[in-house]
Amino acid sequence: MKKQLLTVALSMGLMAAFKLAPVQANDAGQDGRIKHVLLLSIDGLHALDVANYVKSHEGSALDQLSQHAVTYSNAKTPANSDSFPGLLALVTGGSPRTHGLFYDYSYDRTIWAPDNKTCSGKPGTQMIFDESIDAYVNGVSQNVIDPNALPRYIDGHGRCSPFYPHNAIRTNTLFEVIKAENAGRTAWADKHPAYDLVNGPSGKGVDDLYNPEITNVGGFDNTISVVCTVQNDGLKVKAILNEIQGLNHEGTKHVGVPTVFGMNFQAVSVGQKLLVDNPGGGCASDTDPTINGQRGGYLDGLGTPSAVLAYGLAKTDAALGQFVSALKQAGIYDSTLIIVTAKHGQSPLNPAKLVKPGHFADLVCTVSNCSTSEGARIITDAGNNCPEGPCGWVQDDDIGLIWLRDQSKTKLVADYLNQNAKSLYIDEVMSGEELQLKFGDPLKDSRTPDIIVQPVYGTIYTKPTSNKVAEHGGFSFGDTNVGLIVSNPAMHSRQVKTPVLTSQVAATILKSLGIDPNELESVRKEGISVLPFLFDDGGSEHE
Numbered sequence: 001m002k003k004q005l006l007t008v009a010l011s012m013g014l015m016a017a018f019k020l021a022p023v024q025a026n027d028a029g030q031d032g033r034i035k036h037v038l039l040l041s042i043d044g045l046h047a048l049d050v051a052n053y054v055k056s057h058e059g060s061a062l063d064q065l066s067q068h069a070v071t072y073s074n075a076k077t078p079a080n081s082d083s084f085p086g087l088l089a090l091v092t093g094g095s096p097r098t099h100g101l102f103y104d105y106s107y108d109r110t111i112w113a114p115d116n117k118t119c120s121g122k123p124g125t126q127m128i129f130d131e132s133i134d135a136y137v138n139g140v141s142q143n144v145i146d147p148n149a150l151p152r153y154i155d156g157h158g159r160c161s162p163f164y165p166h167n168a169i170r171t172n173t174l175f176e177v178i179k180a181e182n183a184g185r186t187a188w189a190d191k192h193p194a195y196d197l198v199n200g201p202s203g204k205g206v207d208d209l210y211n212p213e214i215t216n217v218g219g220f221d222n223t224i225s226v227v228c229t230v231q232n233d234g235l236k237v238k239a240i241l242n243e244i245q246g247l248n249h250e251g252t253k254h255v256g257v258p259t260v261f262g263m264n265f266q267a268v269s270v271g272q273k274l275l276v277d278n279p280g281g282g283c284a285s286d287t288d289p290t291i292n293g294q295r296g297g298y299l300d301g302l303g304t305p306s307a308v309l310a311y312g313l314a315k316t317d318a319a320l321g322q323f324v325s326a327l328k329q330a331g332i333y334d335s336t337l338i339i340v341t342a343k344h345g346q347s348p349l350n351p352a353k354l355v356k357p358g359h360f361a362d363l364v365c366t367v368s369n370c371s372t373s374e375g376a377r378i379i380t381d382a383g384n385n386c387p388e389g390p391c392g393w394v395q396d397d398d399i400g401l402i403w404l405r406d407q408s409k410t411k412l413v414a415d416y417l418n419q420n421a422k423s424l425y426i427d428e429v430m431s432g433e434e435l436q437l438k439f440g441d442p443l444k445d446s447r448t449p450d451i452i453v454q455p456v457y458g459t460i461y462t463k464p465t466s467n468k469v470a471e472h473g474g475f476s477f478g479d480t481n482v483g484l485i486v487s488n489p490a491m492h493s494r495q496v497k498t499p500v501l502t503s504q505v506a507a508t509i510l511k512s513l514g515i516d517p518n519e520l521e522s523v524r525k526e527g528i529s530v531l532p533f534l535f536d537d538g539g540s541e542h543e
Contacts, residue, residue, distance in 0.1 A: 034336070035513075036332060037509050039091075040323075041087065044347045045482060047074070048481075062317055065320065066485040069494075070534060077343070078502070084101045085101055089343075093174075094520075099171045100170040102448075104128075104129045107392065108124070110123050111124070119152050126151070127163075134149075143211060146474060159202075167195070172521050179207075188262060189264065191209065195209070225277055240265070258540070259513065268309070270296075271311060272469075277308045291308045324338075333489060342483055344472040347471065348476075356462050356463065357464070361379055361454070367423040376410075378392075398471045398473055403448040403449050404450045425461075430451065435448075454474055454475050486531065496532050503528050506522075508521065
């Protein structure tokens with residue numbers, strides 16, 4: 001009988017938990033040991049989506065993976081739930097309070113605007129790491145970063161230099177740990193060149209980084225259509241299939257199968273967000289006529305997907321099936337740990353809850369007279385009237401992050417927001433001591449917002465005419481309760497309802513490979529543990 005990753009821990013007829021056997025430095029060649037980890041982020045994938053899909057799609061890839069997996073049905077992302085902190089939870093084991101990234105479009109009080117090539121004057125400007133930093137030719141991203149589009153900082157040699165996304169991370173990534181331990185090759189594929197982020201502070205964590213742009217500034221935006229998004233995801237799927245064969249992502253050179261590799265899927269997220277799929281027919285593709293021009297998102301509060309979202313789920317599941325088949329064909333399925341999760345969820349699931357009152361900095365001026373209300377004026381000045389430089393910033397989605405030019409005005413602005421909470425669709429205003437209970441002190445940490453606004457559930461701070469019915473970034477259950485499946489063919493199926501964090505994934509990956517999770521700085525600083533019931537024996541919840 002072949003060796004198994006998981007061993008029965010309890011006897012006497014009780015349901016047993018199982019123990020994952022990590023690879024050790026001196027037995028990496030033995031069968032039955034984890035030698036590869038395939039990490040897959042299906043952005044927007046809720047725990048409810050996993051449960052509904054597995055139940056209604058017997059024989060699907062998700063169903064097959066869950067038959068040999070621990071499924072964590074109460075997994076949450078560390079708030080806030082934007083793509084950057086969501087991914088960094090998975091690869092650093094931390095939250096914004098240690099890795100330092102709150103959003104892909106945020107603010108830092110210690111850097112300068114991209115056009116300030118001498119880093120002169122008072123520092124502080126927007127820290128933009130989205131599709132706008134790409135190098136473009138005729139509206140088409142070249143899938144590389146344009147250094148001239150980056151903010152500036154004083155580097156370790158005292159020079160005013162471009163501030164790359166990987167420079168912004170304050171703690172290391174699991175890819176860097178793999179390299180430091182000489183534990184093999186690393187690879188990752190994502191949606192923007194800005195995901196240079198995953199290289200970590202060294203800038204060298206990922207051997208094979210592939211980031212085909214999904215949204216071209218001034219050019220074609222794949223996210224107008226779930227079909228075109230699937231096609232963009234397909235570029236990354238092909239890269240993973242090549243890597244499973246031991247090739248580089250392009251399929252042109254044999255380099256060996258990565259120890260840790262993976263990708264981000266966007267089709268589910270786009271299917272959840274679109275008010276109308278492919279408006280104006282801008283997606284030049286064989287669009288399924290049953291979804292072209294149709295509404296995306298969910299049909300009800302039970303998580304029933306629309307046809308648009310169902311298409312994204314089905315195509316993503318088909319890609320998972322391709323990975324499983326390729327791993328089997330390569331003879332490494334048994335020695336690969338597959339982790340399916342999400343950077344973030346999406347809100348609201350229930351379409352009846354949706355409210356789109358306008359962007360936050362605009363909304364305050366409809367609620368108050370921005371000429372006479374100091375609190376409202378401070379917000380709109382930061383959000384609308386200062387494109388760069390040390391003047392603060394307001395970032396919104398289904399959250400509001402506010403960095404103030406004058407931090408002495410924090411209480412005044414927070415009081416204004418609390419007094420107008422109903423009109424501004426606010427559920428909670430976090431500032432002062434309450435904010436510091438979760439994050440850093442804005443007076444000491446250059447990245448931490450002065451105020452965080454959590455709106456009433458279902459509210460998206462966007463124009464009423466926008467083509468979206470869901471968004472992410474906030475602290476709500478819909479934003480943070482994501483799917484999490486840890487699968488290997490030697491496992492038996494188990495559902496764990498114990499609350500866990502997606503930041504535990506990074507620690508779990510390292511331990512599965514026989515590497516101390518404490519090599520990750522965020523894991524040490526935040527006291528993050530490995531996921532339960534994989535390495536330690538445990539019994540059934542019903543014992």
